[in-house]
Amino acid sequence: MPEARISWRGFTMNRRTVAMVEAAEQLYHSKFAILQGSYNAGGVDASAGTHDGGGAVDVDVRTKSAAQRVAVVKALRQVGFAAWLRTPAQGNWPYHVHAIAVGDKDLSRGAAIQVVEYHRKRNGLANRGPDDGPPGYYGMTWELYLKAHPPKEPVPDSTISLAAMEYARTHDAMTGVWGADRARVIAWAAHPRVGAITKAETVPAAGVPWHLHFQRVIRKVQLHFKLEVTGIFNTAVAGVMKRYGYKIVA
Incomplete structure (x- = not known):
């Protein structure tokens, strides 16, 4: 099955390639200036068809130092690109980093040949010269990189709105801000570190409206935290939740 194509920063690429570039940018600690993307058949004669399919990207490094150029190549190789620094001495082009995503399903014939040359530790050019980039990453693929660096779980929303809690006290809908915030408060109350209610009490009993259940x-x-018992989510309850890392807003 072909890779899913998207428009990204004004260039057509597939989602896998974009994810790889963004991971390389994180390693480099800065965004790249993209010169050319993928699926660009006939776009640049000097590319020799390597950008006709997917998995191809060129990064502009004209204004970077020699060390920075090597660092860009290394970051791209670390996440599974066959990448090389291209210089004006090598062809009719400016300083740029040419990268082909190893294992991309949409590689053009020329790009696939360059990946083979990369694995043979060559420069991917017509002269078939030795590789001139940082060694040690010839066996890397995006899938291997992800296995070694799994994406971090998103940080859960821990914001509670006092206005939403006032609304949730008298309304039953579970949609909107009040529904989401009410669900967070109930889940917090049932957390083992809190233990104010049991897991079974996270949903109302049959026939009990949500707003009454929330008050209970x-x-x-x-009662659990020895506060004044009102059934209203007030500043005292908010103060307790703050101690558990929650952010309380108006």
Whole structure:
């Protein structure tokens, strides 16, 4: 199955290639200036068809130092690109880094040949010269990189709105901000570190409206933390949740 194509920073690429470039940018600690993307048949004669399919990207390094240029190549290789620094002495082009995503399903014939040359530690040019980039990454692929560096889980939303809690106290809908915030408060109350309610009490009993159930949960929270029992999510309850890392807003 072909890779899913998207438009990214004004260039057509596939999602796998974009994810790889973004990972390389994180390693380099700065965004790249893209000169050419993928699926660019006939776009640049000097590319020799390597950008006709997917997995290809050129990064502009004209204004970078020699060390920075090597660092760009290294970052791209680290995430699974066959990447080389291209210089004006090698052809009719400016300083740039040419990169082909190893294992891309949409590689053009020319790009696939360059990957083979990369694995043979060559420069991917017509002269078939020795590789002139940082060694040690010839066996890397995007999948191997992801296995060694799994994406971090997104940080859960820990913001609670006092206005939403006031609305949730008298309304049953679970949509909107009040529904989401109410669900966070109830889940927090049932967390083992809190223990104000049991897991079974995270949902109302049959026939009990959500707003009444929420009031009962808040009463149990107030009893648990020895607060004034009102059934209202007030500043005292908010103060307790702050101690657990929650952010309380108006």
